[in-house]
Amino acid sequence: MNFSEFAAAGVGVLADFSRDTALAAGLSTTRMRDLARVHHAYYGPTRFTRQQRDALALAEGMPIDQLIHIEKKLTRVATAADRWRIRLDLVRHRGSFRGLTKRADRLIDLPTPAPTPACRFSRSRDGMRTMTWTYTERELADLEHLLRTGIDPNTPAAAQLADALAALLRDGETVPKAAFRPIVIVPIADWMRIHAGTGDEVELTCTDGTTMTGAQYLHHQFGDVLDVAAFHPHHGAVNLYRGQRFANTKQKTMSKLLCPGCAFPDCKTSAETTQTHHITAWAHGGMTNMDNLAELCPFHNGVNADDRSGRFGYIDNPNGRITWIAPNGTDIPMTTPGAMELLFD
Template identity: 40%
Template sequence: MNLFDSVLRASALDFIAGFSERVATEAGAAPAQIRAWKNLHRVYVAATHSRQKQRLAVDKARRNGFSVDQLAMIERRLKPLKSRREQSRLRLLLLDAPSSYRTLERLAKRLVPPRPAPSPRATFGRSRDGLRTMTLTAPERDLADLEHAAAQGLDPTRPRAPQLVGPLLELMRGGGVPRAVPRPLILVPLAELTKILRQQGDETILGLSDGTTTTGAQLLNDVLPHHGLEAALFHPQEGPVNLYRAERLANRKQRDLARATAPVCPVPDCTCPSDDCEIHHVEAWRSGGQTNIDNLVVLCRYHNRMNEVPGRGRIILRGGAPVWRSPRGAQVPNEHHRYGAMTTLFSGPDPGNRSPVGS
């Protein structure tokens, strides 16, 4: 009997009690299905503060012969509710009503309050093959006007959606949205024959293997004619050393180095570009953390506020690059747009194999 036969033939509660995410994955179950089974295991089997209500739910589900699909549907309906107490109350009510899947679904729809209306928002997806997806939720009249303006002159014999892209972009550019101008920043790896000695004011003092010392700015002047460009110096273990340009504005330099180190928010799967991020102290300012480049990273507004929330994980520096550390201690880099300075300068052919010194 394979996994899917057991879902149909075994008792739902027996299947849930013996659920293994690894086994389900190896059996080829869809990720959404695995998440649903995992959630049922959490509700009916895992440790909880409400053991009595959990036992009562198990008894009702077993006695009334609910299937795994029926139990999963109940949990989908209950998911929007923020109150665990209300979820538990409605779960027990639904488990008292054995019926067909469709009848139970209609009952759940009547009992569970409707989801709140969507609020205006705009989201931007990840880049893929040079394209990105934007989702916009806005007042219906405004979007109706936008759609009407973009739909003028479309060919009715061709698909509508692809034709709307060009007119919408023309409306955007005509509305004054400027094209982003890339800011060239030359990344210079600090040779391992040099050693970081100390910070001296706005400069970094470097020790060379010939027994002499120099500043980072002098080192770059020897190897790179500026010609109006900017250059940043990075150490293979300690990360950004300093940024040199005609005007030495420490705050600007620190922000630029932090952005060069992480081109997007470093929290896994976040796509917020560093230009739209905030500067975050790895060691909090209130805890004595300094506003030095070796303590600064970029974080999007949301993750900057979630970083110190207990149980949500936090950003640390590993090998000079920011990575997210989970509540259980796992260090996970953001796999999206992995072209930060440390990866670009000091990784092998496969950035995913990089193991920074100090990790």
Template identity: 30%
Template sequence: MPMTLLHTYLQAHAQGIALVEAASQLEEKDLTALGADPTTTKNLLALAKIYFGDTSFSQYQTQCIGTSHNLTTLLAIERYVSRIKTTRNQWVLRVKLCQTPEQHIAHVAKQYMPSTTPKEGIRIRRRDNGAPMTVSLTGASTILSDFVSALDADQPIASLNALLSGNAVRPQTQTHIIIPLDKLDKVTQGDNDVIVHTSHGATMTGAEFVQRTLEDEGFATLVSPVQGAINLYRTRRFASTKQRIMLQAQSHSCAWPGCRKPIDKCQPHHIVAWKYGGNTNIDNLVPLCPYHNGINDDYAAAHNSISTRRGWVTKYKGKPTWSPPQTITRN
């Protein structure tokens, strides 16, 4: 392939640290003389100070210099790092992100970001010429969850009118009590029920345990710290949506990392897909929203292989966990 201007630019851009090191030998006027615009000059000098300037965290700095990230990714890393308060913690995150594949940086960085509690309030955006306006509400989940549940996703404005006129029915909440088995000596799975062996020597079925413990309390789920959800009971009768309700005991939202879609908007997802022989058992089900259910790499999950797409959700010790995709380098 003949060398072109674009080829030269892309090759240089890909060598992020090499560009930064070269910039560390120059001043602002030198970069300007070479044709750099003010923004590029500012970015290069800022990176040069971080990666090649004086610091008391030289060991961290040395680890970062070994990164293969391009210039754009180095700048993205600094946007995440700037949100961390202490200098030491900034270097810890910088090292972590420099060693993280570019496609996973956002996910990894999010785990280090300080948690913030949004302020309650309302934001209104009005538009000219009678165009639709936008209203954004921030408030207690106990209040807004009822509000959202009363809206019809297919007819949002009509359902809002019904709500404002007082014709909407307030959503009913159902008590769902989770019974941890930490203090019980042994839990075994019988043919039709869970067998509970208590610490004082008694043996009873899970249904008997729930009957004794939670008379008329609604739904109850027995949960083992190791095995996860085991079985679901209702003191008067079994629920027809048994497995869906059991999933609520494991997660209150979509199991995909960073997704906050509530559990009642999710679908029971087969970890090992049905078409690959997966069973519709609770240990093979996790709640995923329709979008993440669609992008989950079912083939990799079923064959326990490397995913090159979007990764896949599995379970570890009864809890949903995400297996990220990996980049395969072909020579």
């Protein structure tokens, strides 16, 4: 069995599963329990025999790790009938692990506790310790803005940010409020709700990685001039400029509206610190037009496969939606929705 076959091994490999055989083969008890849970769902006794038969057929070809993930998610569902209903939906999924997680979380509607302010420190290791700080997004956005001032974009940012923070703490300087210049993406339906007085709880996305409510939007001072950008539901942002290697200021602004953060999935870099990327590389004839631009962090801009082959995948924009194409060809949408998703999806 080669690696591709191993990664794609589905529920059929568990037909004759045995706990004793699994343990004798050297599997961990955790792995054994995960496999036993899947085996029980698809091959164990149940009064939902028709659903089990249908699920077994649908699960054919689904990677075993995704089946394990489904069963772990289903442990939070109270009734067997609901578990089978959700299971039958989830085994139809074909795509990424992250996509499966998002689909499961939509179906299993459990309240997620809001994060609270916290500061934690790890134990020392080789003379180093780790601090994790959870605080209001606006305060931390101000801090990140200050720390990124003056760092070298050609070298890894993490160590430079750590040194800048240490220097700030040693000097006892206060963190100035950053000028609030990120772009706020406001779908027209939400804009109408906000200005009608019924949109206080609307959550708007900003290109610096933060969010604001409809109430905060109304109270914020944006100045006397408000820039407005229009987007077509299928073709994306309006084509503003063509014919030069580097995007102009307006194009960069609209590209940030399309990508409020780096377009690679799960990258946490906000659009305020990304680079404007040519989807079809300039060297390959790609124009500097809005339908060929996306926002990527320096790392992902460097590893993006311009020739559309390689282990990091590449960025595309089918139907005007910025999307990462995995090496196996799977389409993965952006982690943070941009203007096209907020306006038209």
